[in-house]
Amino acid sequence: MSDKVADKLVEGCHVLADDGQGDLIWGHVSVRDPARTDRLLMKPAGIGLEELSCDDVIAVDLDGERTSGTRARHIEVFIHTEIMRARPEVKAVVHTHPPHAVAFSSLCRKLLSVGHEGSMFCDGLPVFERTSDLIVTADLGQAVATCLAGHNALLLRNHGIVTAGRSIEEAVMTAVLLEKACKVQMLAEQAGGPKVTTTLEEARIKRERIYNLQSLQAAFDYCVRRHRARPHAGCAHHSHG
């Protein structure tokens, strides 16, 4: 197991927790093991996103079987394994239940580029509608992967979000941006609905300018610094500096 990648996974979970995407002990992040691309490192079940430390991280194979670590795996592991199986370029997957995105998913509205964040999803945000229940089988995981297709994110209607990235940083920041895009649009909806939104052409330009890999990395690094500066930051992971 790569400690460096496990460290990054822990940071990603903490960033999501700080963004309010922790849902008690639910919500999870995985990353492909660079040493064995048919293996994933993953947050285990039973602990909160903000509680995760490197010692807790487990590894699973593409069938969802745990191959290392002692903690239990999330029963929705198939979201991660089937997306990784379908898309070799995907290195990290996030699944959380952020409140604004969940509420937005129930409105059956198209996500618009109300603010900058919406432009991240201007080429489409699929919605998974087969069930609002948990994704607990490989078959359902495959259906989610098919719905996601080549996109960077989808909504699981009345359930949550899934994001996929070429790195943990990209997958995590995509989840942060999706929750904010849903929040901003719902603010506009509450005030009578958006009257003007960014055009597709301009949204694509903005996405390249603001949300390129380098910018997402810088934003992620900032979120990690902000997390470490918080007064509660006292777990073993933080004492490494």
Ligand SMILES: [Zn+2]
């Ligand atoms: Zn879920």
